[in-house]
Amino acid sequence: MKFRKIGDSDLEVSAVALGSWVLGGDCWGKVDDSVSVRVVAEAIDSGINFIDTAPIYGSGRSEIIIGEAIKGKKDVMVATKCGLEKKGRSIRPNLSGEFIRDEIENSLQRLGVERIDLYQCHWPDPDTPLEESFGELKKLITEGKIRYIGVSNFEKELLEEVFKIAPIVSNQMRYSIFDRNIEEDNTPLCAAKGVSILSYGSLGGGILTGKYEEPPVISKSDVRSFFYKYYAEPFWSKAQGVLAVLKNIAEERDVPVAHVAINWVLSHKEVASCIVGSRTPEQIKQSASAADRELSTDEIEKIEKVIPCLF
Numbered sequence: 001m002k003f004r005k006i007g008d009s010d011l012e013v014s015a016v017a018l019g020s021w022v023l024g025g026d027c028w029g030k031v032d033d034s035v036s037v038r039v040v041a042e043a044i045d046s047g048i049n050f051i052d053t054a055p056i057y058g059s060g061r062s063e064i065i066i067g068e069a070i071k072g073k074k075d076v077m078v079a080t081k082c083g084l085e086k087k088g089r090s091i092r093p094n095l096s097g098e099f100i101r102d103e104i105e106n107s108l109q110r111l112g113v114e115r116i117d118l119y120q121c122h123w124p125d126p127d128t129p130l131e132e133s134f135g136e137l138k139k140l141i142t143e144g145k146i147r148y149i150g151v152s153n154f155e156k157e158l159l160e161e162v163f164k165i166a167p168i169v170s171n172q173m174r175y176s177i178f179d180r181n182i183e184e185d186n187t188p189l190c191a192a193k194g195v196s197i198l199s200y201g202s203l204g205g206g207i208l209t210g211k212y213e214e215p216p217v218i219s220k221s222d223v224r225s226f227f228y229k230y231y232a233e234p235f236w237s238k239a240q241g242v243l244a245v246l247k248n249i250a251e252e253r254d255v256p257v258a259h260v261a262i263n264w265v266l267s268h269k270e271v272a273s274c275i276v277g278s279r280t281p282e283q284i285k286q287s288a289s290a291a292d293r294e295l296s297t298d299e300i301e302k303i304e305k306v307i308p309c310l311f
C-alpha cells in the first residue's frame with residue numbers, strides 16, 4: 001500500500017480508501033451487515049487505513065457497521081460527513097449550525113470514536129451562510145470533536161469563498177476516467193491552495209471494473225439509475241470504446257480492469273486517496289492491491305487518446 005498526505009494536514013492516508021455508501025443498504029440493492037463488517041475488516045487487512053462514510057448512507061447504518069468493525073483499531077482514520085437531512089423520502093442540504101451539532105454527536109456515537117479525523121460538508125447548502133456552517137465546524141475542532149474540515153461537491157466559485165473563512169484540507173469529488181469535469185478549474189484551484197482531492201465514483205459504480213458484457217438490469221431506487229448514468233444509452237455504448245482500451249491494458253499487464261481505472265485516478269497527484277466502494281471483501285481486496293502499481297506514460301497516453309473523443 002502507498003500512502004499520501006491530505007492537504008496541509010497530518011493525515012497520511014492509504015492511496016486507496018474504502019467507501020461505504022453501498023454498506024448503507026438503501027441505494028445499491030440488498031446488503032448483508034455481517035458481510036459488510038467483513039468488508040471493512042478486509043480493507044484494513046489489505047493495508048487500507050482510511051474509510052469514508054456519511055450519516056445519510058442507510059440513515060446511520062454504514063457508520064454503525066464501520067464503528068463495529070474498527071473497534072480497538074487505533075490506526076484507522078475515518079472521514080464522515082454532515083449536511084444532508086432526510087425528511088420522509090426527500091433529502092435536502094442542511095449545513096445550519098444546529099443540524100451540524102446534532103449530526104456530529106450522532107456520528108461520534110455510531111462510529112464509537114471520540115474524534116472524527118476528517119469531517120466533510122457533504123453538499124453545499126445554498127440556504128445557510130457559509131460563516132454559520134464553517135463557524136460551527138471550527139468550533140468542533142476547538143472542542144476536539146473533529147481533527148480537520150473537508151468539503152465535498154463544492155464547485156470553484158464556492159470553494160473560493162470557503163477558502164477565505166475556513167482551513168479546509170480536502171474536497172471530495174466525483175472523478176474517474178468517465179468523469180473529468182473537475183480537471184478544468186476545481187483541481188487546479190485546490191492544488192494551488194494545497195487542498196487535496198478525494199475521488200469518489202472512480203469505478204463508475206462498477207462499470208469500470210469491465211465486468212458487464214450487457215447493461216445490467218437496474219431498479220429505479222438503485223444509485224446506478226440516477227447517480228451513475230453509464231448503464232443506459234447513450235453512455236453505455238460510448239463507454240464500451242473506453243472499456244476496450246482499459247481491458248487491453250489490463251490484459252497486457254495481467255491485472256484486473258479495476259486496477260487500470262484506479263491507477264489512472266492515482267496518476268493525478270492532486271488526488272490524495274481514491275475512495276472505492278465495495279460490496280464484498282473480495283472486491284476491496286482487489287481494489288486495495290491496485291495501489292502497489294502505477295500506469296506507465298505509454299498506458300496513460302493510450303487512455304488519454306480514447307477519452308476525449310468519446311465524452
Ligand SMILES: NC(=O)c1ccc[n+]([C@@H]2O[C@H](COP(=O)([O-])OP(=O)(O)OC[C@H]3O[C@@H](n4cnc5c(N)ncnc54)[C@H](OP(=O)(O)O)[C@@H]3O)[C@@H](O)[C@H]2O)c1
Pocket residue numbers: 018019020021022028052053122152153172173199200201202203204205206207209211258275276277278279280282283284286287
Ligand atoms: N461525497 C459524495 O457526494 C459521494 C458520492 C458518491 C460516493 N461517495 C463515496 O465514495 C465511495 C466510492 O464511490 P461509490 O461506492 O459510489 O462508487 P464506486 O467506487 O465507483 O463503485 C462501487 C461499486 O463497484 C462495484 N465494485 C467495486 N469493486 C469491484 C470489483 N473489484 N469487482 C467488481 N465490482 C466491484 C460494487 O458494486 P456491485 O457489487 O453492485 O457491482 C461497488 O459497490 C462511496 O462508497 C462513498 O463513500 C461520496
